Amino acid sequence: MILASASPRRRELLGLLGLDFEVVPSDAEELTEGEPAEVVVENALRKARAVAASVPDALVLGADTDVAIDGRLLGKAASEDEARSHLRTLSGRAHDVLGGVALVCEGGEVSEVVRTTVTFRELNAAEVDAYVASREWEDRAGAYAVQGLGASLVAGVDGDLSNVIGLPIPTLSRMIASLQDRK
Amino acid sequence: MILASASPRRRELLGLLGLDFEVVPSDAEELTEGEPAEVVVENALRKARAVAASVPDALVLGADTDVAIDGRLLGKAASEDEARSHLRTLSGRAHDVLGGVALVCEGGEVSEVVRTTVTFRELNAAEVDAYVASREWEDRAGAYAVQGLGASLVAGVDGDLSNVIGLPIPTLSRMIASLQDRK
Numbered sequence: 001m002i003l004a005s006a007s008p009r010r011r012e013l014l015g016l017l018g019l020d021f022e023v024v025p026s027d028a029e030e031l032t033e034g035e036p037a038e039v040v041v042e043n044a045l046r047k048a049r050a051v052a053a054s055v056p057d058a059l060v061l062g063a064d065t066d067v068a069i070d071g072r073l074l075g076k077a078a079s080e081d082e083a084r085s086h087l088r089t090l091s092g093r094a095h096d097v098l099g100g101v102a103l104v105c106e107g108g109e110v111s112e113v114v115r116t117t118v119t120f121r122e123l124n125a126a127e128v129d130a131y132v133a134s135r136e137w138e139d140r141a142g143a144y145a146v147q148g149l150g151a152s153l154v155a156g157v158d159g160d161l162s163n164v165i166g167l168p169i170p171t172l173s174r175m176i177a178s179l180q181d182r183k
Numbered sequence: 184m185i186l187a188s189a190s191p192r193r194r195e196l197l198g199l200l201g202l203d204f205e206v207v208p209s210d211a212e213e214l215t216e217g218e219p220a221e222v223v224v225e226n227a228l229r230k231a232r233a234v235a236a237s238v239p240d241a242l243v244l245g246a247d248t249d250v251a252i253d254g255r256l257l258g259k260a261a262s263e264d265e266a267r268s269h270l271r272t273l274s275g276r277a278h279d280v281l282g283g284v285a286l287v288c289e290g291g292e293v294s295e296v297v298r299t300t301v302t303f304r305e306l307n308a309a310e311v312d313a314y315v316a317s318r319e320w321e322d323r324a325g326a327y328a329v330q331g332l333g334a335s336l337v338a339g340v341d342g343d344l345s346n347v348i349g350l351p352i353p354t355l356s357r358m359i360a361s362l363q364d365r366k
Contacts, residue, residue, distance in 0.1 A: 152352035169335035
């Protein structure tokens with residue numbers, strides 16, 4: 001299997017799962033706007049398809065994770081100001097973490113979207129500043145990392161927590177098993 | 184401040200928080216049985232006191248994390264068989280993660296206990312075996328690490344997630360602020 005992602009979190013989760021895989025980051029162009037669940041599935045498919053096109057006979061895993069609130073995607077923050085803005089938007093409220101996952105091989109494609117609801121506690125300005133200063137928000141959808149200091153912003157989680165880290169492991173395991181059954 | 188713990192997770196969380204501290208692991212003898220909330224507070228105090236006794240004028244942070252279910256503490260697993268047993272106990276049910284945290288200095292002591300409820304999804308034997316094979320359970324209370332592959336076992340969290348990683352950051356920040364107000 002090939003993981004079409006440069007994310008160290010995804011690589012680590014797959015490695016712990018004992019799967020045999022190599023990493024080939026994808027250069028696919030990603031959507032940033034649209035209906036949130038459709039965007040993450042489409043991006044996961046685009047990443048997997050781009051790598052599958054260049055590696056014959058491979059099973060390629062693509063994944064995309066983003067944070068949706070008020071019907072729109074937050075995406076990654078490009079600056080400290082934007083990170084502060086993302087965290088203020090999430091403070092004291094629930095949001096959805098959407099994980100698109102796609103498996104692409106020559107025989108076909110399967111894809112799914114997993115939704116986990118995360119509730120943030122009410123953050124004051126000093127807490128937002130302290131989190132922004134940690135720089136943990138860099139390159140993270142929604143400007144937080146749930147497996148690090150970002151855990152201290154979280155008051156509750158409803159659903160698969162591995163999806164929030166970046167790869168919905170139980171869903172992925174089910175998809176891989178169903179592909180193997182088909183063979 | 185001195186962190187009286189050898190846990191790399193606690194060190195990492197404190198570091199991201201921007202606090203200035205050094206690490207002096209404690210050799211205090213810990214309780215393993217008793218009323219769960221009392222045990223984790225007592226262990227946090229013992230760790231902090233042991234280090235405070237050897238370093239004059241220091242503010243020492245002690246912490247202890249354990250998993251409670253059916254009124255008893257699970258503790259760390261000492262073998263693969265015990266890890267399997269812990270995971271089977273947690274499967275499909277809610278448990279409490281109890282975090283004791285203590286600050287000890289020459290002027291006095293403060294301590295608190297934080298409770299976070301974690302619900303595991305129903306795990307089948309193959310999933311338990313795969314998680315045990317990852318060896319992530321080693322040295323972890325309850326035999327799982329919520330910030331790693333263990334996240335894929337979790338169906339829900341109610342409360343502070345940093346407490347499940349090993350240090351209840353919002354509570355600790357409040358305790359430090361109240362000590363500073365007193366001075």
